[in-house]
């Protein structure tokens with residue numbers, strides 16, 4: 001087979017996005033009842049740029065008393081917000097969407113500084129999609145009886161919302177927009193390593209004139225999250241994060257009146273058939289596992305390639321990996337940014353070590369990586385099988401485990417052999433294969449000839465240990481309503 005070394009010769013000049021236009025405070029307080037207030041704990045923690053190890057700002061740590069204040073304010077606000085004309089609710093949400101658009105560049109830069117993701121992704125994916133979620137649910141606010149005909153949809157009350165660090169503003173939008181469109185009020189907690197864009201969103205919410213207490217944003221780590229989960233006046237918990245914490249939350253709320261939706265981990269199967277458009281499929285593999293450094297619950301972290309095309313796919317994939325630019329998240333050429341935190345880097349490295357110890361054959365593309373910051377080159381493993389730890393467990397990093405298959409039934413069985421059930425991808429020119437797989441794969445989302453495509457109108461969520469409930473689309477409204 002000929003060598004496909006097409007792309008290693010290019011060196012791009014740096015094209016770094018400016019940070020001059022962003023406004024950041026040195027210290028951020030809690031956003032409760034429409035105001036920024038000091039935490040009762042008087043404690044702050046650092047939020048760190050994972051590409052430079054520099055402290056960007058100090059973030060307040062909310063304690064039990066703070067959560068109590070936030071929930072009280074949401075509970076009081078619920079009385080009027082839930083009775084407000086639905087059209088008026090929609091107008092506020094629409095205004096928030098417009099304001100995110102107006103400040104999109106600032107949001108994108110802060111998202112990349114705080115979380116490490118490439119500016120191209122925060123600029124082109126995270127921020128526009130966050131605005132779209134607000135637009136989409138603004139449109140539904142006064143149409144709930146059309147969405148659910150012959151039923152009388154009613155809001156649930158106060159929603160406690162806990163989000164992860166991989167898509168900070170986008171996850172805040174996924175949670176807040178449908179909740180308030182349905183007439184609920186919220187207490188939202190961003191993840192401790194990426195609080196900044198949620199706090200910038202709080203500034204927008206304040207400027208938008210949204211009635212006080214409808215959205216409260218509190219910061220802190222797991223203990224703060226647990227205070228929200230256990231607060232008796234919370235009516236619904238919406239959580240996105242790890243399966244372990246999801247299980248803890250489910251235990252804590254069992255036997256209470258609290259409703260819940262849990263969007264947890266994944267180990268997505270990305271399946272390439274021999275009749276697929278191979279070059280497109282290779283791009284699809286790259287997007288599936290290296291998008292956002294693989295910090296994606298629906299990442300295509302298990303690749304299944306039909307045996308007859310395995311060699312060519314793997315060779316093309318290695319070649320493509322060698323042209324991926326790993327580095328400064330603020331550089332517009334960067335494909336793979338910084339790993340979100342030192343802890344996450346340690347987890348990824350632990351799995352890479354296990355992969356090697358269990359006999360996997362590793363390939364990593366070469367890249368020069370800065371001494372400061374947290375980095376992991378794009379990595380793939382060959383010579384692994386279903387029982388390998390790196391095939392079974394979620395890594396949440398740029399690490400791909402590759403297996404081959406011969407028949408469609410074999411790959412369905414292998415793909416479904418996982419505790420998770422969030423996502424899958426299928427690459428083939430044959431519609432009949434796509435239909436068979438979408439029916440038989442145990443996954444909340446199955447992408448055909450694409451991967452990691454998100455849209456506010458499409459429901460998203462999992463089966464098995466990937467959680468339950470759906471976000472996005474009409475399904476996403478249902479999760480914030482009761483029907484009397």
Ligand code: ADP
Nearest residue numbers: 162163164190191192221222225226241242245
């Ligand atoms: P990861 O392992 O990817 O960091 P986590 O599930 O630990 O994901 O975190 C997701 C979110 O859940 C974060 O906002 C985190 O602070 C919060 N969290 C962590 N532990 C708990 C807990 N016991 N109860 C509620 N929220 C928690």
